Amino acid sequence: MPEMLAPTLASRLRLAVVRLNRRLRAQRVHAPVTLSQASALSTLHGRGPLTPGELAAAERVQPPTMTRLLAGLEEAGLLTRGPHPSDGRQCLLELTDAGRAVIAAEVGARERWLERRLAELDAGERAVLDRAAAIIDRMAGA
Amino acid sequence: MPEMLAPTLASRLRLAVVRLNRRLRAQRVHAPVTLSQASALSTLHGRGPLTPGELAAAERVQPPTMTRLLAGLEEAGLLTRGPHPSDGRQCLLELTDAGRAVIAAEVGARERWLERRLAELDAGERAVLDRAAAIIDRMAGA
DNA sequence: TATTGTTATACTCTATAACTATA
DNA sequence: TATAGTTATAGAGTATAACAATA
Numbered sequence: 001m002p003e004m005l006a007p008t009l010a011s012r013l014r015l016a017v018v019r020l021n022r023r024l025r026a027q028r029v030h031a032p033v034t035l036s037q038a039s040a041l042s043t044l045h046g047r048g049p050l051t052p053g054e055l056a057a058a059e060r061v062q063p064p065t066m067t068r069l070l071a072g073l074e075e076a077g078l079l080t081r082g083p084h085p086s087d088g089r090q091c092l093l094e095l096t097d098a099g100r101a102v103i104a105a106e107v108g109a110r111e112r113w114l115e116r117r118l119a120e121l122d123a124g125e126r127a128v129l130d131r132a133a134a135i136i137d138r139m140a141g142a
Numbered sequence: 143m144p145e146m147l148a149p150t151l152a153s154r155l156r157l158a159v160v161r162l163n164r165r166l167r168a169q170r171v172h173a174p175v176t177l178s179q180a181s182a183l184s185t186l187h188g189r190g191p192l193t194p195g196e197l198a199a200a201e202r203v204q205p206p207t208m209t210r211l212l213a214g215l216e217e218a219g220l221l222t223r224g225p226h227p228s229d230g231r232q233c234l235l236e237l238t239d240a241g242r243a244v245i246a247a248e249v250g251a252r253e254r255w256l257e258r259r260l261a262e263l264d265a266g267e268r269a270v271l272d273r274a275a276a277i278i279d280r281m282a283g284a
Numbered sequence: 285t286a287t288t289g290t291t292a293t294a295c296t297c298t299a300t301a302a303c304t305a306t307a
Numbered sequence: 308t309a310t311a312g313t314t315a316t317a318g319a320g321t322a323t324a325a326c327a328a329t330a
Contacts, residue, residue, distance in 0.1 A: 007184075008253070009268060009271065009272055009275070010253040010256040011184070011253060012275040014166055014253060014256060015279070016275040016278040017163050018163060018166070018181050019181070019201075019278075019282040020278050020282045021159050022203065023283070024156055024160070025296085026322090034297085035160060035296090035297090039157055042153070042157060046149075051312095052311080052312065052313095053312075059161075060164060061298070061299090062299060062300080063312060064298085064299075064301095064313070064315095065298055065299070066312090067312070067313055068313095069297090087306075087307075087310095087311080088306055088307080089306045089307075089312065090306095091312090106153070111152040111153060111156060114156060115150075117281040118152055118155075118281075121277065125277050128270055128277060129274055130154075131270045131274075132155075133151070133157075133158040134154075135263065136159070136161075136162050136274075137158045139256075139259040139260075139263075140161040140164070140165045164297090164298085167297095167319085167320095176318095176319060176320080178319075178320060193288085193289095194288080195287090195288060198289095203320090204322060204323080205290080206292095206321085206323085206324095207321055208289090209291085210321090211320090229288080229329075229330075230330080231287075231288045231289065232289080232329095233289090
């Protein structure tokens with residue numbers, strides 16, 4: 001009987017990430033875009049025009065997953081597909097003004113829940129999360 | 143034009159959590175239970191017999207979501223439903239030996255990907271993540 | 285009546301496999 | 308042939324609304 005094994009760091013970090021992810025998704029009920037779409041939009045904003053394949057690689061999702069996310073974002077008018085200069089198969093994704101506005105709105109509206117939680121912490125705890133965000137992103141291959 | 147706004151801590155933490163969550167889910171292809179089931183199992187292991195409602199509250203999911211998770215876990219023989227001593231509507235969920243074995247196996251097998259990533263960090267970075275896991279869990283209301 | 289849990293239904297997120305178009 | 312992207316399909320994860328059983 002493995003009664004009360006001490007949870008490892010991997011175990012605790014995994015559970016923490018699963019739970020915070022759930023809470024974050026739950027905050028998006030009336031948001032203009034879903035959590036995954038917001039993530040893709042952020043990457044596109046930060047890294048300039050990308051092809052669908054490049055964006056899929058940056059987001060660490062498979063190409064069909066990106067195809068679906070892009071369909072929603074394009075339909076909502078948040079990005080456009082421009083022609084690729086040298087390859088007819090590819091295209092260049094670029095944010096529209098509406099897309100940039102959504103990103104700006106995220107900061108002010110959608111992340112309010114997380115902002116509030118962070119505001120309840122002390123400065124030392126926020127510093128820990130700041131460093132952790134960078135480490136986690138690196139581990140996740142972002 | 144909001145060109146290149148500096149990402150806030152909330153924004154960076156959100157993206158980090160989304161991406162690590164994705165990577166973790168991708169590691170579970172041949173695991174005996176899904177990521178959400180593993181999370182429920184861990185909570186049940188740590189907090190002893192619970193009713194479905196209590197477990198849903200602890201996991202911060204809605205009751206129907208827990209109903210579905212429990213159906214899979216019960217079918218796999220990883221937990222049992224015992225009678226509630228004073229309320230015929232409720233039942234008490236308890237891990238079976240097989241359920242406890244799955245939790246033990248998680249440590250050895252399913253979290254290997256994360257263990258490896260953590261092993262690549264230095265001790266200071268692991269200490270940061272250790273503290274961050276506790277803070278995140280508290281923020282997520284776990 | 286109020287509460288606990290389940291069923292019905294629907295949407296998001298993601299993947300693999302098969303296909304199309306271009307290189 | 309090889310590569311970029313899409314379509315087809317399926318399964319996990321989650322929610323809200325409606326229902327059944329018990330308190």
